[in-house]
Amino acid sequence: MDAKVTILVKDPLSAASLSVAQTEDVWVRDERVLLDGPVSERVAILDVDPDTGRLRDGVPFVAAKGRRKAGWPVDHDDLLHPDRLAVSAFGTVHKALARFESPDALGRKVDWAFDGKQLLVVPRAGRDANAYYERASRSLQFFWFDDVNDPSRRVYTSASQDIVAHEATHAILDGIAPDLYDATTPECLAIHEAVADVATVLLAIDVRDLRDTLIKATGGAMDTADVFSQVALQFATGLGRTGPLRELDNRLGMADVDRTEPHALSVVLSGALFQVLMAMYGELWAQALATHRGSKLQNAHKALVVGADRIKRLLVRGLDYLPPGDSGYADLGRAMLAADEASHPDTPFIRACLVRELVDRGVVPDDAALEVTTDVDGPWGDDLDPDELVASDFVAYELVAAHRAWFGIPDRRTFTVLPRLDVTKTYVYERASKQVREILLKVRWREVEPAGLGTAYPRDRIYRAGCTVAIDPDTCRVRAVLRNNLPAEQAGHAQARTALLRRLDHDGLLAPPAGHGATRAEGVTTRIDDGALVVSGTAALLHVHAPHAGAGGGQTWPI
Template sequence: MKVKLPLMIQDTFASQQKGMELVERYEFENEAFFLDGPVTERIAVLDFDEKTGELLPGATFIPPRNKTPGSYDVESPSPGSLISRQFNQVSVMATILKTMDIVEDERVLGRRLHWAFDAPQLLVVPRAGEWANAYYERDTNSLQFFYFKSKRRQEMVYTSLSRDIVSHETAHAILDGIAPDLYDALTPQSLALHEAFADMMAVIMAIRSTTLAKTVLEQTHGSLNYITAFSSIGEEFGFEWHGGHSLRDLSKVIKMNALFSVEPHELSTVLSSALYGMLTQIYEERRQGLVESEGNNFSDPAYSLSGKALAISAQQFARMIFRALDYLPPGEISFADYGRAILAADKAAFPSKGHYREFLRQAFVDREIVPHRSALNIDTNFEFALKHPVDLNDLIESDWVAYQFANQYRDLLQIPDDIASFRVHRRLRTEKLLNEDGKKVEDIVFKVSWDHVEDNAVGGGLPERRRSTVGTTLVINADRSRDAEVETGGGFVEMVQMPASKLDVAQSYNPDWQQRQMRAIRGGKDTLLIRARLTSDLSDSQRLARDAMLERLLREGLVKVDDHAIGPDGKLRANVISAQTRNNVLKLNGTGRMLHITT
């Protein structure tokens, strides 16, 4: 179904400051249906009355007619006018859907998104209460947007009317679906990746606004070397609560050694700065290339071609940073892990375009994320000889075959010898478009994770050992075409290692296994092309950072152990991080609850 919906270009304050219209429209056709509310198959907006708590009637849907796209019965506001609740409902949903649309594009992630929670719809509350905040919460399947009284103007500020904030919080939900282990991570850089990814999503959304991009390029004469609406995150919110400036300015060069905090928002600025720096370098090179090839047609080619260069650069940048998410190892990760994932994903799709990847290497070195460029080296595009043929369809569809593969090739997956139990995650067959020639790249993403136990030196009456999740991602080239992505139905299957003799007995009584073995022998692969292999960073520096994070959480009283995390209603208490002890080993869950827009 094709619909055309209004959404905020930026926020009311920033739009008025720049002399822009408040609203632009965007066309959608990725949802199976649209209903009053507004509601789609993946999004449901719930607007509650602030005084009574009752669910208010939602905006009315107008179905498509002839060649006219569907829409909602709302009036778009003009600068200085009041914004209706119905417009607020539709605009927040449209912003969320556009954020998802950008990521799902076949030139970017190339597959349909899934939520981390066991429900079809992300619940969106545009006016959740009076508070200067907004957040994604997995436990309630929701995005909660609050409002507050302006300190400088006689009006309310609604976070659900800020494109930056809505796309930022939506990105948390998207990343949680792709890499759910990060929501329970203790490594500060794992949580900071959530924040950096969300900020970069806001940047891409800003650039993808035709109105805003045109305004910024006019104001800077085509330069990205100034503080702009692209690099400034949450302008209206920051104007009210951060001394008159945005929440974060991504154009600043922030170095790792200049920070002494493990707070995720602060730490994220190092990674965001590196990524934004890479974007500006890609843009400058793309623009220079266009000037050389097309500049004779313009009196001021550097400016005249800036819009085209920005669109091309933003698409390339989105492809690089979002495709990397499929390549991330499961569990705890570092910024360096993410950097390697970006390089590996881009090299898999564009092996001959290496100079763009050098921009990232240098940005990571300049900000002291890694000591030297070679620290981001990763195993890519190598062949691996199998002991027995493997049918790739069975590897995707059968948990049994997937576990057998993982157990047989533990060295390839870098599973330690002393690990008796590991988890084989849902396998993905992904199909992504190559921009240059229109060809598609087909890969199988195979992830396995296990528990890593380390010393817990923070004291506080906690166990002396703690457990976290680590693992390996293996990306395998699949050279046979498929009409669509194939996935296994579950989240992951956990297997306990059995002696080889018992496995042989189990297989001999398993007709399905025997059929799969025969099929593999007839048409399976005996050599795999491994596009990339990435394993979690287990360095001492990351372990010490986990110590510091746990100490901070304890000081702030956020960690509750075992039954102390459960409220009188038998449910997990809100705004706490639960910790379980098993065999005198500590495991934290729900650290992602810290990721509100304010700290």
């Protein structure tokens, strides 16, 4: 079943600055269940009336009839009417899902990281300058606050496509790479932030009116296209800041940011991906102009759409290849490069751009650090039945155990083989496309290092490492193999983990584990396993309990 949904565009302030239409219609497609709310099989709006605290009736679903499309029509002109916010948040979450799940990206539906089928979306969660995804409550929560420039005006975070798309992406990414949520390596949490911000850019480029207006206004010169690079402008200005919450059009390197604060750190990666997008756009535009077909602006339009698609594929397939456990920027960089090399070996332009960005920004010391292994024979020779590997945990375990050194598993260490992913993706080329099936085999194990947290805590702590192998089921050859926790990068990550944990402990956001039970301080859980400290739920901290922007300065970790 398909339904038409009217959603708010980009960010109320960004959209207003360009005089574009404030809303757009998008389609929610192929859903088996569409109900009042809006509610679908995987997303449910829960709108609580802030005055009474009671759940409001859902916006009625209207079935298609004659020329009328199915959907949740809302008559109110007020763009901030509760019904409009509810429908818009629902549509925006689905828009983000569709972007990630398309056949050329993930090629499958995302499974949420929590038990339960539905992501609960609360468009008016209460008064606060915040919004977040929380795995434990299976929800996205959007708050509102009074605009400091005009206290009669409320800033609803659910009215910003940037913010709704950002939080929805946290939930989607948690479904793809759930280990990032429990990681203690700051770069893991920063990957969450960066991917969520890049998704807001891709969703904004999806808006035809925004694209058209911008290209007309700039003549296609994207160096003045800050409407795409700025995230959550209204949120930031409503708190009295100048400029957006985060600016992706930046040249920041690892040396320029606090490497232990995930939001600050995120702009290095999101900035790199934004520059790759701009380079890709420029290249595609130049190629189109060289053909002397179509007008300059038509070609710019097409180059922007195609460029955004290329970045989406690069990023989403890279995330699918990301090794389990604590993967950092360089790991994601290699995963993106491997996924792109496996699918588009003959068109290296985008990979060259990504390598240049990651080296220039000090993510890795040189090109060699980003070299990846693709298209090689596996250690199993002909001794592999791909269908059995997918279906049988025993077969998968035996295979990994027989070749554990090749996977990178330390001697005598126990390991976990994750459920295999049997995925079919569409590879899009200039003039053709093809379906490619691959099996993703992921293995995870534990590593121990000094906890560095003082006497209240155990002496050692545990973090996780892993390996992803992409296997071609027809030839049983390895399309790509990726291992994290590389010796050259381990020490830097260990240092950053210690700094992050010390900061959380200092701020009262981490509590020493008591006995054999688990201790929960704020969103973060600590427990003892084999005498060592295990910390989980760190991503919940990013938004739920962080000191908010404007609350007396200091470190700010909102959204």
